[in-house]
Amino acid sequence: MKTIGYAAHSSDAHMVPYHFERRALRNNDVAIEILYSGICHSDLHTVNGDWGPQPYPLVPGHEIVGQVIETGPDVTGYKVGDKVAVGCMVDSCQQCDQCHNHEEQYCRNGMTPTYGAPDRISGEITQGGYSKHIVVREEFVLRVPDALDMPRVAPILCAGITTYSPLKTWNVKQGSRVGVIGLGGLGHMAVKLAAAMGAEVTVISRSNAKAEEAKSSGATGMLVSTDAEAMKKATASFDLILDTVPVKHNVDTYTPLLDIDGTLVIVGQVGPLEESMTIPLIMGRRRVAGSLIGGIKETQEVLDFCAEHNIHPECQMINADEINDAYAHLKKGDIAHRFVIDMASLSL
Structure with a gap:
């Protein structure tokens, strides 16, 4: 699947448009059109190389909200048109005690982050949510409750x-x-x-x-x-x-x-x-x-909790070409809200 995103090509964290391919759907995969993507402070740290060398070019983003556009033949929980979300991880071994305990973030064999890590099967580097599309295995896709306002959901994922x-x-x-x-x-x-x-x-x-x-x-x-x-x-x-x-x-x-x-x-x-x-x-x-994020079950729980209590993050919507300005604000630490990219501003 051809798509476009914003990527860092080096540790200066300057983001530029980037065309790349998403993988073909596996049997248990869900293809998602990304509508909104939150910007997290850890995105800035990662692309800056603050936590070690990165596999550039790198598309950050692990606060992802969108809709299903295609499913693999073995997918049972989602259908085309569903409102869905993806958080900080896209895979784990699914076999260890931690995975069985719904704490995939502590997978004994290492969970797969949404961006900047080798895919568990193909070895290709995962790319994140500052893009128009993403392909994720069904077990790591979350359902967005109808009571939540889609443009403001993304920061709940991190x-x-x-x-x-x-x-x-x-x-x-x-x-x-x-x-x-x-x-x-x-x-x-x-x-x-x-x-x-x-x-x-x-x-x-x-x-x-x-x-x-x-x-x-x-x-x-x-x-x-x-x-x-x-x-x-x-x-x-x-x-x-x-x-x-x-x-x-x-x-x-x-x-x-x-x-x-x-x-x-x-x-x-x-x-x-x-x-x-x-x-x-x-x-x-x-x-x-x-404490490190939470498991998939608990992430669904917080989405449902926010829907029940009408909790929405404070968000400032930006266009994709404003990502670098948002990073500058994050460096200063002068905001009490989250930047969210409106992916409608990014065209193939």
Whole structure:
């Protein structure tokens, strides 16, 4: 299948139009016309080579929403015209204990990311959602509930599941005290989801510049991390903190905010953290943990949860030729929303 996308050809992350071929459908494949594709901060890190060398040319994008245009003969769950989505992975071994436990992201044999990795069968490099079409095996296709607004669904596939999964894992419920560090793409979804679960949510930020955005997303409080007095007063006041900061930082600033047995979960930074002290952990039986997206079953669950609670990410729609401008904003970290590419702006 001939298609077009936007690709990076080197680590300068400058995206340009790119014509390429999608694979012919296998028996269990679904072909999708991509209508909307979200831009994630990890796209920027990946194409920049921040996480290691990349197999350029590379088409990023793992927040994909579209409609089915063709199915393989063995596909039973989808038909032409269905509203569907694809997230951060497109395959796994389907045989190990983790796959059987619906946690394909932790596949013992390695899950296949939506872009930048060898296809499990052919070995060709997967290409992502900044394109007009994608072909994905049926087990990794998700259904978009009718109650959701299609143009605003895409960020749920990464920002949504990345924050929903730890909220579920650490049993956030009515009355839970949740802190969210940072109010970007991940952070604002964390606030919305935790608030819908009944939690008391506080945004933790270096300034109160995003106080209105925090409140409108469902936060009941704003804690300024550069205010030493306020931080001292907030000691031991959270059961769970989601750390969405996507760069190297020091968690010592935040661990004293956890109550006894509280957990800080890192969902933003992939890579090194600054050297930290164990004293706040030891003195409060506190924990620092990590979490990677979620499995397919849980990703469908967050889509359904968002439909039930009328939760939509804050999105700014852009045309494909504005991708590089969006990347420039991501580098500055000055937005509390997600950029979403309207693929109608990209013609073959």
